[in-house]
Amino acid sequence: MSSYGNPTMTEHTKVDFGADGVDGETASTPGPTVLEKAAPRSERMASNKIECNACPVLCQISEGRTGACDRYANSDGRLIRVDPVVFVSRTLAVGDGAGEAAAVEFGASPATGGDAAVAAPAAAAQQDQALFVTGVGASSTYPDYKPAPFIVSSKLEGVDMVTVVTEGIFSYCSFKVKIDTDRFLGPEQSNVRCQGEIVGHVTTAEYGSQMLSLGGVHHLTGGSKKEGRVTCDMMLALGNKQAVELTIDGGASLVIRAGAAPIVDGVEEQRMRVGCGSATIGIFAKQWFGHVDEVVVVDDHITGVLTEHQAGRCLGMTRSGLKIRGRKSTPGRYFQVANPGTGWGGTDIQDPLAIIEGFDPAVARPGMRLLMVSTTGEHAQWYELDADLVPRIAEMPTDVLRTVERIGENCEPSLATVLFLGGAGGSLRAGATENPVLLTRAIKQRLVNVTCGGAPAYVWPGGGITVMVDVTRMPDRSFGTVPTPAIVAPIEFTMSYDVYRDLGGHLDAVRSLESVLANGPDHVEGAPLARRTLARHPDNPWPLGMPPMLG
Known part of the structure; x- marks a missing residue:
């Protein structure tokens, strides 16, 4: 257990109770989000603790402390999600051209500094196409029988839309890393190590790029506890666009960061080959x-x-x-x-x-x-x-x-590209519908748009919902962990209201954007949602406007 008031405790942003800022950014509402996730009190649990059932670990959290994942905390006997929910704005400009603007209050008035979307939720509802609720900070559906944290209604060109928003807990997930270089990194199938632990392998070389497969359920759960922990930490850093040091058996040492030039044996790569x-x-x-x-x-x-x-x-x-x-x-x-x-x-x-x-x-x-x-x-x-x-x-x-x-x-700049690959299994789908296979079928029929943090996700053919997404097109700090160990990643399913009804969705849990903004995730009147609002990544299509949903 650790204090959520300690900013050096974790990579994740922490919001102190009543704080006005997040990492130098302005939070749109004070304080963290209150969740109704506390399990029934055990007779053997101390009276000043609550049990979190947001994952299978079932931490018993003391007042003023966070659980092992640093994502949930005990505040006056209430279980809270300490990170704000991330919204993507269609109208905010990307100020630095880097793909993600600093957090900005949507509708803030320069004169007052207030958040018009919270102060006047009706006005925000009229602009519901301009805001998209992502799964970053949204919380998960574990223990799986309940609806997703947010099932949000909106309108698109007169069509009623629904977006199911959640954070998935992914044991079956990995990162595919494309390294633009002609340098020899290591023999195919060689082990890739982090801190001495095997965390992946070298896979087939592609045209001008060396490819790594990192993480995966066998490294997370199939080896020693240390291997699982190191693998999970490595995956968290990669997903959150941080630098990771790796070594390859019989090959090179690497420093990899998504969207940056790879460093091979201490030398920063400059160019991708023009061709063979x-x-x-x-x-x-x-x-x-x-x-x-x-x-x-x-x-x-x-x-x-x-x-x-x-x-x-x-x-x-x-x-x-x-x-x-x-x-x-x-x-x-x-x-x-x-x-x-x-x-x-x-x-x-x-x-x-x-x-x-x-x-x-x-x-x-x-x-x-x-x-x-x-x-x-x-x-x-x-x-x-x-x-x-x-x-x-x-x-x-x-x-x-x-x-x-x-x-x-004619050589393109050498880059390391990090793709998150995860299987959205049965439990996650239960948050959208009581008959999960219907969601899978609707996705394969291109009736549902799948995004991760608002970024477009490629859904692999075949069975299940196996998604792949470029982490550089996702908001910063999109990924978290739970100590099972597993990766926590945002996922959103957007479709027309009619499609959601036909696949047996949780219609009684559908809420307007106005209600979400004004009352938070627990329908508590006057308890507005703690959130940060980011400009849409300029390379991402608007999640509510993808052709497959209406065509």
């Missing part, structure tokens, strides 16, 4: 024509040789007589010219001539011009053959240097 060696030949062959006699684009996967490549042949270039190591695939395309590594083109070589076996004296001639370059343009060297057909370093001509610079220009 063969593709680079195809892109730039015409620009090299007339300025070079041969080009080798070094690549761990497919190294390209210009005069043998179909692009060079179509331009009428004659063979240079260059002999290259590796396994020939098709003309001008070679596999396995070197081992994977952090050198030229994602290989382990530092001297590009190491992959050249020599030149055929029947074809090559002194003075031939050779460019060797990597798929990012970060490595490049110009050679000219001497009388013995030995490549000698020479000054690179200006026209050729321009093509190398253009390779770099």
